[in-house]
Amino acid sequence: MSSNSTSPSSSAVANAGAGGVSTPAFSPLYQQIKGLILHSLQHGEWKPGEVIPSEMDLAARFRVSQGTVRKAIDELASDNLLVRRQGKGTFVATHAEQQVQYRFLKLLPDSGDVREEGPAQRTILECKRNRASAEIARALQIRTGDPIIQARRILAFAGVPTILEDIWLPGQAFKGLTAEQMANYHGPTYAMFELDYGVRMVRAEEKIRAVVPDDEQANLLLVPPHTPLLSVERIAYTYNDVPMELRRALYRTDTHHYHNSLS
Known part of the structure; x- marks a missing residue:
């Protein structure tokens, strides 16, 4: 044929x-x-x-x-x-592979050499079970009130807090996920999702805008109030375009920049 x-x-x-x-x-x-x-x-x-x-x-x-x-x-x-x-x-393909493990993270140091700063240091502020609001349920294509996992963490580079992330995951797919588990896994989080939960993120969509943080966000990122930050909202999908994660992040861009290659 x-x-x-x-x-x-x-x-x-x-x-x-x-x-x-x-x-x-x-x-x-x-x-x-x-x-x-x-x-x-x-x-x-x-x-x-x-x-x-x-x-x-x-x-x-x-x-x-x-x-x-x-x-x-x-x-x-x-x-x-x-x-x-x-x-x-x-x-x-797996997110554990060096060439793809940071495929969804587009924040690069201004020096352009990610090897100089090494992997991010992660601080898990919370990881708890919750019920999906109408807004979160819409993004994850689940029902309002369905169980979700809600996490907040800070990613630091060279000791400087650079990214503040709020993450929402479907509770059924990620049943049992804890802050300790997220903190103790030293590889990419998406690789942990593959290994421990059988969920592979295959693509993502992002919305980007400039924002000013609230007082709590500014304190966590150690920046003065009214510092402009980059807000990145991402929905990550597994196979068959099923949304498996909503992530809202604030990026400091005083020493880093958002980089994306278009073709």
Whole structure:
């Protein structure tokens, strides 16, 4: 079967099983295969950091050409969902990997060298169970009053408090999360979410604006009142565009800047 065929593959769809991805009949075949691979990722067939079957094995599984599978994997790698390793195979991406672990953190030191300041020092101010307000429920696509985990923390660089974060997570998905657990995990928080809760954040949307902190926020960040700060509101999504985190952060920008590459 040609890799640029646009006809749907009934055998590939059959391999999705019950609850499989519903793919429009007019979508290119590689997009259908991408959807089937994504379905397997979403349902935990291959965990973060694990190798997935070879292109040849996937081609046999879905009864398509190896070129079709390769094109599907190329797109998933471009989306940072898979990682190719020369001579080793293709792996499920994980936030524990050095090259992707800070993919969602766009605050960089003015020197431009993140290696100089090292990882952030984290202070967990609170982590508690709560009930979702209408606003939080809307953002996380849950019901008002549903259980949530609410956390607040400070990220410091070279001992200087630089980021103040308020975080809301669905209570069912993150049942049992504690301040001690967040404080004691030394890797990226998103890697902890993968390891301990099986939740992988695959993309995020952000809103950015300039704000003035209130007195409590200014005290926590050790800045004078009326200091302009960068407010960043992020919703992070797992597979299938399911929101799994609302994060509101205040960034000091006296020694750091927000950096994003556009293409």
